[in-house]
Amino acid sequence: MKPATLGHSAAAEIFNRDENRVDWHDKTLWFIREKRDRAAYQTNDWELLRETASQIKNNVLSNLHNYLLAFEAKAIENGITVHWAADGAEHNRIVHGIIKKHGVTRMVKSKSMLTEECHLNDFLAKNGVEVIDTDLGERIVQLAQEPPSHIVLPCIHKKKEEIGELFHRHMGIPAGISDPQYLTNAARLDLREKFLTRKVALTGVNFAVAETGEFVVCTNEGNADMGAHLADVHIACMGFEKIIPERKHLGVFLRLLTRSATGQPITAYSSHFRKPRPGQEMHIVIVDNGRSAQLGRENYRNSLKCIRCGACMNTCPVYRRSGGHSYHFPVPGPIGAILSPNFDMAKNADLPFASTLCGSCTNVCPVKIDIHDQLYKWRQDIVNQGHATAAKKAGMSAMTFVLSRPKVFSYGGKIGRWAMQWLPFLTNNSLNPWYKQREMPAPPKQSFREWYQQNRKNK
Amino acid sequence: MSSREKILAAIAKNQPNPSPLPDLSLLGNDSGELLETYTATLKNIGGNPIVVENLAGIKDYIKEHFPAGKRIITSLSGFDTLAESNWQHQPPHELENVDLALFWAHFGVAENGALWLTEDILLQRAAPFIAQYLAVVLRAEDIVAHMHQAYERIGSDSYGYGVFIAGPSKTADIEQSLVIGAHGPKGLTVFIVK
Numbered sequence: 151m152k153p154a155t156l157g158h159s160a161a162a163e164i165f166n167r168d169e170n171r172v173d174w175h176d177k178t179l180w181f182i183r184e185k186r187d188r189a190a191y192q193t194n195d196w197e198l199l200r201e202t203a204s205q206i207k208n209n210v211l212s213n214l215h216n217y218l219l220a221f222e223a224k225a226i227e228n229g230i231t232v233h234w235a236a237d238g239a240e241h242n243r244i245v246h247g248i249i250k251k252h253g254v255t256r257m258v259k260s261k262s263m264l265t266e267e268c269h270l271n272d273f274l275a276k277n278g279v280e281v282i283d284t285d286l287g288e289r290i291v292q293l294a295q296e297p298p299s300h301i302v303l304p305c306i307h308k309k310k311e312e313i314g315e316l317f318h319r320h321m322g323i324p325a326g327i328s329d330p331q332y333l334t335n336a337a338r339l340d341l342r343e344k345f346l347t348r349k350v351a352l353t354g355v356n357f358a359v360a361e362t363g364e365f366v367v368c369t370n371e372g373n374a375d376m377g378a379h380l381a382d383v384h385i386a387c388m389g390f391e392k393i394i395p396e397r398k399h400l401g402v403f404l405r406l407l408t409r410s411a412t413g414q415p416i417t418a419y420s421s422h423f424r425k426p427r428p429g430q431e432m433h434i435v436i437v438d439n440g441r442s443a444q445l446g447r448e449n450y451r452n453s454l455k456c457i458r459c460g461a462c463m464n465t466c467p468v469y470r471r472s473g474g475h476s477y478h479f480p481v482p483g484p485i486g487a488i489l490s491p492n493f494d495m496a497k498n499a500d501l502p503f504a505s506t507l508c509g510s511c512t513n514v515c516p517v518k519i520d521i522h523d524q525l526y527k528w529r530q531d532i533v534n535q536g537h538a539t540a541a542k543k544a545g546m547s548a549m550t551f552v553l554s555r556p557k558v559f560s561y562g563g564k565i566g567r568w569a570m571q572w573l574p575f576l577t578n579n580s581l582n583p584w585y586k587q588r589e590m591p592a593p594p595k596q597s598f599r600e601w602y603q604q605n606r607k608n609k
Numbered sequence: 610m611s612s613r614e615k616i617l618a619a620i621a622k623n624q625p626n627p628s629p630l631p632d633l634s635l636l637g638n639d640s641g642e643l644l645e646t647y648t649a650t651l652k653n654i655g656g657n658p659i660v661v662e663n664l665a666g667i668k669d670y671i672k673e674h675f676p677a678g679k680r681i682i683t684s685l686s687g688f689d690t691l692a693e694s695n696w697q698h699q700p701p702h703e704l705e706n707v708d709l710a711l712f713w714a715h716f717g718v719a720e721n722g723a724l725w726l727t728e729d730i731l732l733q734r735a736a737p738f739i740a741q742y743l744a745v746v747l748r749a750e751d752i753v754a755h756m757h758q759a760y761e762r763i764g765s766d767s768y769g770y771g772v773f774i775a776g777p778s779k780t781a782d783i784e785q786s787l788v789i790g791a792h793g794p795k796g797l798t799v800f801i802v803k
Contacts, residue, residue: 178785181785182785193720194639195635195637195638195639198636199636201631202633202636205628206630206631208628209627209628209629209630209631211624211625211628212624212626212627212628213624214620214624215617215620215621215624218617218620219617228769234611234612234613235612236612236615236616240612284792285782286780286782286783286791287780287782290783303781303782304782305782306785308783308784309784310783310784310786313783330783330784330788331786331788333783334780334782334783334790334791335788335790338791338792342705342792345792346702346705370778370779370780370791371779371780371791371792371793372738372778372791372792372793372794373791373792375734375735375738375772375793376735376738376739376792376793379701379733379734379738379739380701380702380735380739390616390620395630397760397763397765398633398757398760398761399633400756400760401633401755401756401757401759401760402633402756402757404756404773405637405720405721405756412781414654415650415653415654415722415775416721416722416723416756416773416775417775418654418774418775418776418778418779418793419738419772419774419775419778420723420772420775421771421772422768422771422772424767424768424769424770424771425769426769427728427734427770436616438612438615438616438619442616442619442620442623443623445619445620445623445624445625446619446622446623448625451623
């Protein structure tokens, strides 16, 4: 995995050097956003469904303590071993401990953003355990030694020719193949051998039901099930916010999740694991890793309602044109930008600024998280706590100086309009970030104030 | 203090004031024509609906569309000449060469084409995933409108494993091109018995 050293705008600038590719990325994600819209419009009670999901999640947050205890008791009763991890390091040690106990050095894993957050793969590799990611998109980025760039579509940034090249090198297919059907079949054959030979399978958790102690995993490919049903040991890892109260609430979330994510009415598989199969060992690792602190932050606790559909990424004009890797956090896009400062405000101080605050993320969110309001609040907290960059601070004090002095503002505007007209090189140059990938607009002849004084004031 | 106690104490301290659970009874009350909707939705998600009169119709279809000599497994009775029935105690890995797995579903869901199957039907959890093709028998009267009615039907059933299956396995991870047949079956036939 590459170290994350660049801030969002610097990384986005690199991403934007290839204009055709940015256009392609932008259009691909917008296409998914349109599919989401069609699915939503075809669902008569869509808005009531969102409101209901939001209220269920509000109830969950307000009663997490008891729901977790109920879930744990039921899961144990069902024959599942329950572990608790305070942070990522403890999570990784628990998972490694289970693998070591079985004397195994190879395992398969289906999609889990939590294990990305905890950097489990790196930890296990250092401890001599080979992890094969089995979701096709995750397998592709794993072979490319990159993190996923999207939580639902991990290799959305990759071209099929690049994937063909990766499979040529790692799976031995002939060079120069880029047909998705062929490539998918090559991965199917390659990964089938892994499913059949690995004794430990790890999956994520989409929903965990307090009432019954069962957990639900959603995939289109069937990879979570192929791994879990063929392994002697199934480890399921979940952030504690995945809890929902009762089984019937799954009806609400399963209707919303995939329609929001890809526009499908439901994933191909929604698997309900309640007990290990006879002879199998099943573990659940419940992880905190900063979530309990986040629960205590009134302005930001709603971000824990997230069901990881990715709709906010697909709709975000900044995400679509900057790519998931520019966010240097396992969950990119608008939701990542409000989750990440909870983990490390200094390191992720740039992310809440990677937004136009247009509010589209909030409008598509299936559980009604106030994403753009939280972005705005984070900006204030970040600046107040001294984490803004020197340039941003200087810019903001200059802005404060100008905006609080009407005469300076009016005079400055005049100079600006004159300069843009007569000395365009002052703004149309590479030192001006607003000039990147853009033409500067023609300056207006007069300001609104001047126009108002001429035309309206005395009428 | 163990991590468990630490986490639970922090949650108890930080969780907001109680917020009530919403009423679900207003959701999914538009039902429409169930069989028609189910069939249309199933086609949209890549499934293949086949309306049959009886078991003989299913047998005829399988004989015609699946090559003889390949392995077929089922948990349905009455298919002895066509499919193996004595496979439930084999290790799941030995199902790797199964061409077609045939099961019945408790019910189907019109809004998304999903079929609900549980471990007692599947005999082996791996079976509907490891087979190259999957076929499921659904009685036309066992179609519900929405997921809310689906969970009403499931109620407090104490299955060890249950799954909603909606179409064949699929992926669009490579440039958003839809490919049928990712890791699970490359096709799903649903025999709707009228």
